[in-house]
Amino acid sequence: MSDRTVVVAGLEQCFRARGGEVHALGPIDLTIEPGELVTLAGPSGCGKTTLLRLLAGFGLPSGGSITVGGEPVRAPGVERGVVFQQPTLYPWLDVRGNVELGPRLRGSAKVERRRTAERFLELVGLQDVAGLRPYELSGGMQQRAQIARVLANDPDIVLMDEPFGALDALTRERLQNELLTIWRETGKTILFITHSVDEAVFLGSRVLVMSPRPGRIVLDEPARFSTASHEVPPEELRALPEFTELAARVRSAIQHVEPVVAG
Ligand SMILES: Nc1ncnc2c1ncn2[C@@H]1O[C@H](COP(=O)(O)OP(=O)(O)OP(=O)(O)O)[C@@H](O)[C@H]1O
Ligand SMILES: [Mg+2]
Numbered sequence: 148m149s150d151r152t153v154v155v156a157g158l159e160q161c162f163r164a165r166g167g168e169v170h171a172l173g174p175i176d177l178t179i180e181p182g183e184l185v186t187l188a189g190p191s192g193c194g195k196t197t198l199l200r201l202l203a204g205f206g207l208p209s210g211g212s213i214t215v216g217g218e219p220v221r222a223p224g225v226e227r228g229v230v231f232q233q234p235t236l237y238p239w240l241d242v243r244g245n246v247e248l249g250p251r252l253r254g255s256a257k258v259e260r261r262r263t264a265e266r267f268l269e270l271v272g273l274q275d276v277a278g279l280r281p282y283e284l285s286g287g288m289q290q291r292a293q294i295a296r297v298l299a300n301d302p303d304i305v306l307m308d309e310p311f312g313a314l315d316a317l318t319r320e321r322l323q324n325e326l327l328t329i330w331r332e333t334g335k336t337i338l339f340i341t342h343s344v345d346e347a348v349f350l351g352s353r354v355l356v357m358s359p360r361p362g363r364i365v366l367d368e369p370a371r372f373s374t375a376s377h378e379v380p381p382e383e384l385r386a387l388p389e390f391t392e393l394a395a396r397v398r399s400a401i402q403h404v405e406p407v408v409a410g
Pocket of ligand 1 (some may be wrong): 190
């Protein structure tokens, strides 16, 4: 199944700014295999969102290339879904209407899109509030609705930019576990940006750390806690020496000003 492999090669991004050019990102070389859950951490301003936006096709890079399944990424595509830090729901539609919107715009029949919406609302635990408007939901519920809406488009690749950053600790943990269930059930490729070292290590099947600007990958390590998390309670996983060791390596990679060579 190499048809949706993401290949990033020599990727660079510069921005024109007052007083000259800002070299925001790169060079980045990165291959993401189908079904990986890649977490990405790094200091503020290092270019994480810039990388995600380029992967989403919201802009073109200054240099290098991105391909998905061998096809160059030049614009947003339905095979790449984006979950933003702040929920972006349409206030005039109820929760179900928001989740159904993508399938509706793509011409899916009413019965079918209703079924799709029900499935994803159930997956994120919002089936009982499907008739409410976004403003009637808590922040965590809005974020779950956004995730359901993105998944209803059945993207192969889900790009998530600090999706749980604004949530309280308990809601965040609940959503982390829900995300892992979704990942296991759907086998989607996920790129998940986070500021939390714990979240990066707990969720990732692979953990990346970027250096300060211009962002480059300075740590790239496999992790296995996400695959074990439905068998072993999260608090036991977090107490494992392997967990704390990886977390320490990730933390020191983020704090190092000079790039740390992985391995
Ligand atoms: N459209 C733009 N025009 C000019 N500069 C930009 C633009 N977008 C991003 N930058 C700059 O590029 C750098 C990287 O920004 P980016 O948003 O990717 O960082 P980040 O790693 O996501 O940070 P944070 O963790 O705070 O979200 C920053 O210095 C930012 O000011
Ligand atoms: Mg960002």
